[in-house]
Structures are given as structure tokens and as C-alpha cells.
Amino acid sequence: MTITELPATTATALDDPDGALAWLADEADRLQQAGLHREPVVRQQGSSLVNLASNDYLGLSxxxxxxxxxxxxxxxxxxxxxxxxxxxxxxxxxxxxxxxxxxxxxxxxxxxxxxxxxxxxxxxxxxxxxxxxxxxxxxxxxxxxxxxxxxxxxxxxxxxxxxxxxxxxxxxxxxxxxxxxxxxxxxxxxxxxxxxxxxxxxxxxxxxxxxxxxxxxxxxxxxxxxxxxxxxxxxxxxxxxxxxxxxxxxxxxxxxxxxxxxxxxxxxxxxxxxxxxxxxxxxxxxxxxxxxxxxxDPTLPDRLRDNASRLASAVGAPSPAAAVISLVIGEPQPAVAAAARCRELGVLVGCFRPPSVPAGTSRLRLTVRADLDVALLDRVAAVVDDAVRGVGVR
Missing domain, CATH: 3.40.640.10 (Type I PLP-dependent aspartate aminotransferase-like (Major domain))
Known part of the structure; x- marks a missing residue:
């Protein structure tokens, strides 16, 4: 499956730039400048991206x-x-x-x-x-x-x-x-x-x-x-x-x-x-x-938690109590840049920014699955480390 992004919304998309909804263009610009603009990620068939952004914890989808x-x-x-x-x-x-x-x-x-x-x-x-x-x-x-x-x-x-x-x-x-x-x-x-x-x-x-x-x-x-x-x-x-x-x-x-x-x-x-x-x-x-x-197969949750612990240790995060690993970056813009770098290197991760998290705690959110093998987890860890270092957090 390939991952593409929809084109960014611009002021020219407004049918009535001087009407009651003209403020939407200013709001879009403000969100863009603050690193808080969001676009849906479109999944397509045939991608080699490793998906660590979903909540498909057991890989059952x-x-x-x-x-x-x-x-x-x-x-x-x-x-x-x-x-x-x-x-x-x-x-x-x-x-x-x-x-x-x-x-x-x-x-x-x-x-x-x-x-x-x-x-x-x-x-x-x-x-x-x-x-x-x-x-x-x-x-x-x-x-x-x-x-x-x-x-x-x-x-x-x-x-x-x-x-x-x-x-x-x-x-x-x-x-x-x-x-x-x-x-x-x-x-x-x-x-x-x-x-x-x-x-x-x-x-x-x-x-x-x-x-x-x-x-x-x-x-x-x-x-x-x-x-x-x-x-x-x-x-x-x-x-x-x-x-x-x-x-x-x-x-x-x-x-x-x-x-x-x-x-x-x-x-x-x-x-x-x-x-x-x-x-x-x-x-x-x-x-x-x-x-x-x-x-x-009641061992599926055990494999999931083992994978989460392994990946957390590899990326320098605390051992998780569940399947979520959270790497706090700080401000939204570097968090977005780190997530983009991960994607360039073949790994899709979550990028959480305000209002999903408090100001100053924008982060990468990695969700592990039970069906990932050790070699793939090690590859993911190397990619995440590269991305985080690239924005100056480490």
C-alpha cells in the first residue's frame, strides 16, 4: 500500500472569500504556521511502508x-x-x-x-x-x-x-x-x-x-x-x-x-x-x-506486549504498559518533521499535536502489533532514531 497526502486546503478553495466563512482561510493559515494543520493519509495498495500508526494491535484486520x-x-x-x-x-x-x-x-x-x-x-x-x-x-x-x-x-x-x-x-x-x-x-x-x-x-x-x-x-x-x-x-x-x-x-x-x-x-x-x-x-x-x-490463541496479547517492550527499549522509551510507545518531541513543527522523515525511510508513525496533547508535548506515537517480527522491529527502531536525531531531540 502506498501512502499519499491530499493537497493542502488554501484560501482559493472558498467560494465566497468575502462572506461569512472568510475567516476559515485565516484560520487555515494560522494552523499551517503553527504546525497544526492536518490532512488525511490515503492508503493505497502495494506500499512497503511499515505501519506503526494504526491501532490494529493484534494484526487481525x-x-x-x-x-x-x-x-x-x-x-x-x-x-x-x-x-x-x-x-x-x-x-x-x-x-x-x-x-x-x-x-x-x-x-x-x-x-x-x-x-x-x-x-x-x-x-x-x-x-x-x-x-x-x-x-x-x-x-x-x-x-x-x-x-x-x-x-x-x-x-x-x-x-x-x-x-x-x-x-x-x-x-x-x-x-x-x-x-x-x-x-x-x-x-x-x-x-x-x-x-x-x-x-x-x-x-x-x-x-x-x-x-x-x-x-x-x-x-x-x-x-x-x-x-x-x-x-x-x-x-x-x-x-x-x-x-x-x-x-x-x-x-x-x-x-x-x-x-x-x-x-x-x-x-x-x-x-x-x-x-x-x-x-x-x-x-x-x-x-x-x-x-x-x-x-x-490467547498468547496474541503476550506477543504484542513483548514486541512493545522490545521496541520501547530500542528507541529509548520507558517500558510500556500496553501497546503504545510515546516519544515526546516538544513543539509541533519538529514532530511533524520527524514523522515525515520516518515516512521517507519506510515507517509510518503517528504524530500527535495539540489539541490531542498538551502544548509543548507534541510527539511521535508508535503502536506496535503482535504480528511484527524481531528484524522488522529493529529496522523500525533505527528509522525512528534517525528521525528523532534529525530534529535535534537527541
Whole structure:
């Protein structure tokens, strides 16, 4: 697959340069000068680039069984779900996937959404509203942040991982109901959140805890069941887990797991479920097959973490707790230059800049896969070292 970039947007693209949207050209120039302009990367067939920018942690997006599962679903159900899941958008395949995920992750029930983003927004807005409290932290994913904002609940934001501050916010509240939200593994640097302490803080103060396991499924826990399972918290009645089908399972979609009562409540109240077309059958079939591959080979997460540790050591990064390796460069422009140099040398890496990360911490983000061999990891390490040295960081 070759990787190309779309042409940069310019002021001449505006149909009405003197109209109400004329400010867009100035904003585009400002972002360009600051190193914050972004363009989608277009993948094409036949590239020799090593992809360390995806979240395909187990390498299952191209696994023959996963592709076959997608094909079988297409043959049976067609290309689209055709409607909201409350109309005719729920197939028997959707229900089978939900039941299998709930069983694998140790929860009574699960509900699939069209994306992880919609799962988080839907769950939060269905569980908290006006007159309620949400306690979040500075490391949560944008989908959790947007869910908090859309809920219209009072939101208290604490420092990442500060469970004492969470406990204080819950203790001092005047609201009857409260919800704590967090990632289990933070997406920027792969660090684990203090889930056990957060759960204890929530339980001691009659609050629920919502944990996003997007970067933990297939990576942490027994057989890849996630950090919640690793801590022995699966199925706790005051715990809600969200995760995705688009990372370790190599497909598309999001899932909310919890009690049967929670599932029923989400069907009635989660707007991103009620008013959205159901997840397409091919993605459901692919995810179900990927889950089967993971069940059959529970060593995949071990190989992934071994690869991550090897690469982190080779590039001089701390040993990661998950699959993400984060190399802080500093300002956006040198980070962009380092990522471009990696691409020139045959390795595609992530480049995270504000607002994805705080100012002054722009970085290269490397996401490792279970299917990479040692020789390839050593080659990647040499490329990354060259790129980082080239921008004067080492």
C-alpha cells in the first residue's frame, strides 16, 4: 500500500472569500504556521511502508478468518444494516456478537454501537443529565469528553489518575447521582489508569464508574480480556465498560457492557443508538471472527506486549504498559518533521499535536502489533532514531 497526502486546503478553495466563512482561510493559515494543520493519509495498495500508526494491535484486520467472517456476513445480510437498530437494523449476527463479547469479558450483557465514539457518547448521556455529577480526568478520550459536555450534568475535571481528587469531588457533591469516567489505558502514552482505586472511590460514594477499555481489549488481562478483568472487576454491578471493535479486533464499531438492566436502559435512552443506522453486517461478522481468533490463541496479547517492550527499549522509551510507545518531541513543527522523515525511510508513525496533547508535548506515537517480527522491529527502531536525531531531540 502506498501512502499519499491530499493537497493542502488554501484560501482559493472558498467560494465566497468575502462572506461569512472568510475567516476559515485565516484560520487555515494560522494552523499551517503553527504546525497544526492536518490532512488525511490515503492508503493505497502495494506500499512497503511499515505501519506503526494504526491501532490494529493484534494484526487481525487482514487475518484470513476475519476477512472470511466479513464476507460471510455480506453474503447473508448485505452491505448495510439498512436502518436504526430499533427498526430493522439489528440482525441475528449483532445479537450473537453481543452475547459472545459479554461472555468473553465477563458481563451479563452488551450492546453494540456503530463506533466507539458513539458508544461512549451514548452511554454517558444516557447515564447522567441535568442535576447529576460527572467526574472525569484530563487524560480521557475526546469521545468521553464530548459525552460529558452533551450530558448537561455538572462536570468536575481532575488531574489524570488522581483518584484522591475523584473521591473528594464525589464526597462533596450535592447531586443525588454521580458517574466517574476514565480510560483504562490512556490512548496517548499507553499508561494504565488506577482503575481499582477509582472503583473503590466510586463505590464508597454511591457513584457508578464507566471505564473505556478501547486500548486494553486484546492487550491486557487474561487472554486479552482487558484491564478490568485483570483486576478482577468484571461484572461488578456498579461498573460500566465500553470498548471498540476497531482496534484489537480489527473491524469497526463500539460496545457497552454491563447489566441486563443497563442494556435495556441504553436501548431506551441512548440517542446514538436510537437514531443511528445499525453497525454494518460486514463489521459485525469481522469482529465476531476476530474474537474467535483471540479466543483460540490467547498468547496474541503476550506477543504484542513483548514486541512493545522490545521496541520501547530500542528507541529509548520507558517500558510500556500496553501497546503504545510515546516519544515526546516538544513543539509541533519538529514532530511533524520527524514523522515525515520516518515516512521517507519506510515507517509510518503517528504524530500527535495539540489539541490531542498538551502544548509543548507534541510527539511521535508508535503502536506496535503482535504480528511484527524481531528484524522488522529493529529496522523500525533505527528509522525512528534517525528521525528523532534529525530534529535535534537527541
Amino acid at each position: 487482514t487475518h484470513p478468518a476475519v476477512i472470511a467472517g466479513a464476507h460471510a456476513a455480506l453474503d447473508t445480510w448485505g452491505a448495510g444494516a439498512t436502518a436504526s437498530r430499533l427498526v430493522v437494523g439489528t440482525t441475528a449476527l449483532h445479537v450473537e456478537l453481543e452475547n459472545e463479547l459479554a461472555d468473553f469479558l465477563g458481563f451479563p450483557a452488551a450492546l453494540a454501537f456503530s463506533s466507539g465514539y458513539l458508544a461512549n457518547v451514548g452511554a454517558i448521556t444516557a447515564l447522567a443529565g441535568r442535576g447529576d455529577l460527572i467526574v472525569s480526568d484530563t487524560g480521557t478520550h475526546a469521545s468521553l469528553i464530548d459525552g460529558c459536555r452533551l450530558s448537561r450534568a455538572r462536570v468536575v475535571v481532575v488531574d489524570r489518575g488522581d483518584h484522591a481528587a475523584v473521591r473528594a469531588a464525589l464526597r462533596d457533591r450535592t447531586e443525588r447521582r454521580a458517574l466517574v469516567v476514565t480510560d483504562s489505558v490512556y490512548s496517548i502514552d499507553g499508561a494504565p489508569a488506577p482503575i481499582a482505586e477509582l472503583h473503590a472511590a466510586a463505590r464508597d460514594n454511591s457513584a457508578a464508574l464507566l471505564v473505556d477499555e478501547a486500548h486494553a481489549l486484546g492487550v491486557r488481562g487474561p487472554g486479552g480480556r482487558g484491564l478490568v478483568a485483570e483486576l478482577g472487576l468484571s461484572g461488578a454491578p456498579d461498573l460500566v465498560v465500553t470498548t471498540v471493535l476497531s482496534k484489537s479486533l480489527g473491524a469497526q464499531g463500539g460496545v457497552v457492557l454491563g447489566s441486563a438492566v443497563l442494556r435495556a436502559h441504553l436501548i431506551d435512552r441512548a440517542r446514538t443508538f436510537i437514531f443511528d443506522t445499525g453497525l454494518n453486517p460486514a463489521a459485525v461478522g469481522a469482529a465476531r471472527s476476530a474474537l474467535g481468533v483471540l479466543r483460540a
